[in-house]
Amino acid sequence: MRETTDVSLAVRTDAVDATAGWPESCVGQLGALCRAFGMDSLRPQLDALAMAAAADGTVDVVVVGRFKAGKGSFLNHVIGLDLLPVAALPVTAVVTRLRGGPGNRAVVRRQNGDEQEIPLGTLARYVTEQQNPRNVERVATVEVELAGLRSLPGIRLVDTPGLGSVFTHNSQTSMEWLPRVGAALLAVSTDQPLSEHDAELLRELAKYTPEISILLTKADLVFDQELAEVADFVRGQAGAILGRPPRVFPYSTRPAYAALRGQVDEFLRQHVSCQHEEKAREIVRHKLATLIGGCREYLRVARSAGSVEQDIRTVLQGQLEEERHDLTSVRNEIRLLRNDLKVRLQQDALEEFVGHHAGLVSWLAGDLREQMGGWKGNLWETTPAYERWAQQVLLDRLGPLSREQGDRLSAQHLAAAQASLGRVVRGFQDRVASNIEQVLHLRFTGAAFAAAVKEPKRPDIDLARVFDTPVQLLWFLIPMSVFRPLVHRHFLRLLPWEAERNLRRLAAQWSQASGDSIDDLARQAQAFIEDELNTIDGLVGKTEDQRPAIEQALALLDRLDQEAGAPPDLLPLTPYRHHSQEGPG
Numbered sequence: 001m002r003e004t005t006d007v008s009l010a011v012r013t014d015a016v017d018a019t020a021g022w023p024e025s026c027v028g029q030l031g032a033l034c035r036a037f038g039m040d041s042l043r044p045q046l047d048a049l050a051m052a053a054a055a056d057g058t059v060d061v062v063v064v065g066r067f068k069a070g071k072g073s074f075l076n077h078v079i080g081l082d083l084l085p086v087a088a089l090p091v092t093a094v095v096t097r098l099r100g101g102p103g104n105r106a107v108v109r110r111q112n113g114d115e116q117e118i119p120l121g122t123l124a125r126y127v128t129e130q131q132n133p134r135n136v137e138r139v140a141t142v143e144v145e146l147a148g149l150r151s152l153p154g155i156r157l158v159d160t161p162g163l164g165s166v167f168t169h170n171s172q173t174s175m176e177w178l179p180r181v182g183a184a185l186l187a188v189s190t191d192q193p194l195s196e197h198d199a200e201l202l203r204e205l206a207k208y209t210p211e212i213s214i215l216l217t218k219a220d221l222v223f224d225q226e227l228a229e230v231a232d233f234v235r236g237q238a239g240a241i242l243g244r245p246p247r248v249f250p251y252s253t254r255p256a257y258a259a260l261r262g263q264v265d266e267f268l269r270q271h272v273s274c275q276h277e278e279k280a281r282e283i284v285r286h287k288l289a290t291l292i293g294g295c296r297e298y299l300r301v302a303r304s305a306g307s308v309e310q311d312i313r314t315v316l317q318g319q320l321e322e323e324r325h326d327l328t329s330v331r332n333e334i335r336l337l338r339n340d341l342k343v344r345l346q347q348d349a350l351e352e353f354v355g356h357h358a359g360l361v362s363w364l365a366g367d368l369r370e371q372m373g374g375w376k377g378n379l380w381e382t383t384p385a386y387e388r389w390a391q392q393v394l395l396d397r398l399g400p401l402s403r404e405q406g407d408r409l410s411a412q413h414l415a416a417a418q419a420s421l422g423r424v425v426r427g428f429q430d431r432v433a434s435n436i437e438q439v440l441h442l443r444f445t446g447a448a449f450a451a452a453v454k455e456p457k458r459p460d461i462d463l464a465r466v467f468d469t470p471v472q473l474l475w476f477l478i479p480m481s482v483f484r485p486l487v488h489r490h491f492l493r494l495l496p497w498e499a500e501r502n503l504r505r506l507a508a509q510w511s512q513a514s515g516d517s518i519d520d521l522a523r524q525a526q527a528f529i530e531d532e533l534n535t536i537d538g539l540v541g542k543t544e545d546q547r548p549a550i551e552q553a554l555a556l557l558d559r560l561d562q563e564a565g566a567p568p569d570l571l572p573l574t575p576y577r578h579h580s581q582e583g584p585g
Contacts, residue, residue, distance in 0.1 A: 023053040023284050026560050030291060033553055038538050039298050040531065041447030045291040048208055053284060059182030059276045060097075061268065062158045063215070064201060070217030071187045073253050075159055077261060078268070080148040084159055085124045094127045094139045096159040100152060101145025111138045120144070152268055154276030155182070182283050183211040183272050185249075185264075186238075189218045190230050194237050197415065202241045207448075210286045211279065213247040213267070214238055219260060220252040292557050297444060299554050302539035304440040306547045312439060313540065319435040320537050323428070327533075330428060331526055337420055338522040342515045345413045349507040349514075352405055360397060360499045365492055367393060372488050382484075386491050394502060402506050410514040417518045421525040425449040428529050432536060446536075449528050 027050045072086040108116045125131045231248045239245035249264045429446040436444045
């Protein structure tokens with residue numbers, strides 16, 4: 001059980017900078033409160049508020065969505081240039097920020113702080129997986145200034161590819177930038193409207209901004225009546241998630257749909273750009289209200305537990321202790337789920353990769369026949385020529401196959417594992433919430449479980465020996481003028497085995513690598529459950545003499561809530577500055 005913390009620190013504000021204004025002072029006070037009461041699960045929301053409080057009034061407009069949802073095409077239309085890569089699979093964890101400026105320029109900011117101005121035409125070299133695999137260039141962000149965006153002052157368009165990925169190197173980038181969202185446009189294609197992934201992303205976005213709209217891309221794929229029906233469906237489904245129906249903008253890059261594009265342009269100009277300072281304040285207030293609500297929920301549990309008779313509190317503590325004893329069952333449930341997920345992954349990986357066997361062998365055989373016509377010399381020279389050819393063509397063919405199919409397969413199964421383990425965690429939280437409601441007559445939700453998915457390491461490609469024995473040593477005994485057709489047929493007969501061997505090896509290695517990531521997700525789920533149980537147990541176990549500090553902390557939250565609802569002119573933010581005035585970072 002967690003040791004009781006001295007909550008007298010919870011409401012001390014003398015440690016907060018006396019010169020700090022709103023909302024900086026809120027960050028300090030809420031940070032002290034979270035530390036004092038051990039509410040560590042609220043740290044991400046606290047960091048989000050701190051980032052928003054330090055902003056300069058610029059609104060970051062982030063376009064998010066699944067692969068091939070049309071994000072790149074939309075942004076290229078807004079900026080008036082074919083600048084951002086379209087349908088790059090997959091993109092790296094590199095943020096591209098675009099804003100108006102006196103001219104067109106791009107600056108690469110590396111993770112070590114170095115900056116390098118680059119030609120606009122070389123942008124793909126830094127932000128796509130094909131030209132910057134696994135971000136070997138160590139790019140942190142790419143900052144782009146465009147004269148064509150001067151008509152949208154006060155906003156910055158942010159292309160954050162990681163929001164559409166489950167992998168850590170992308171998810172980390174997402175979580176670093178998601179708190180700065182001012183307005184979010186979720187790109188949803190008409191042919192795949194509002195998947196479960198989109199729904200999860202909407203829930204996550206709602207934590208950080210009240211300004212969420214839907215960009216219904218590829219509107220040209222359906223007739224007008226169908227488009228209206230899809231828009232209504234998406235608006236209704238998203239509204240059920242957000243608690244209010246969002247704006248839905250049907251969109252297409254085709255010339256006949258210029259009127260639809262104009263609606264989005266008008267929204268960005270009138271609703272966001274012209275009101276960017278007020279929008280920035282709204283975002284800060286939204287993040288503050290979300291964090292205050294989370295703090296209040298935990299503190300009310302502590303207050304109620306301290307207000308009831310000891311025997312009633314003992315009942316709740318007993319129920320929590322039963323949950324602690326049942327952690328073994330939870331661990332077993334997670335273990336069984338993890339093993340089942342890994343078995344399904346192995347089966348799907350084998351089926352996926354071996355399914356390419358016939359096509360791969362057919363292509364290899366055609367290319368080999370063409371290449372062998374130019375091979376001269378004895379067996380000593382011909383065998384290495386085959387091995388060099390096989391090494392190169394298998395790398396050329398299996399490399400992209402491994403990246404595309406392996407990345408897709410891993411993303412699919414890891415997203416499923418993330419969702420499945422999330423349901424286990426939610427089940428635990430629901431049981432705890434039920435116990436709290438039965439004993440304290442208080443509704444409780446708990447912190448959100450956000451597991452980070454460790455990206456699997458991509459396997460390499462290797463080849464076995466062409467011959468089981470070093471037959472090249474016998475070259476002087478084999479007259480190639482007679483046996484060359486037999487040697488060539490031997491090379492051709494090797495192809496099905498060589499292709500299947502490498503395809504099976506890729507399937508096994510992707511299964512192992514992705515399985516390791518599933519193991520890591522399972523560990524995170526188990527650790528979260530234990531930490532949440534410790535947090536609630538610590539709050540419930542606080543003695544009655546700490547009730548005044550809890551009441552004082554709740555009063556602090558009420559006061560901060562009132563400040564968050566103050567008129568905009570009483571909550572000044574730093575005036576808008578042009579990008580050229582900003583320092584690095």
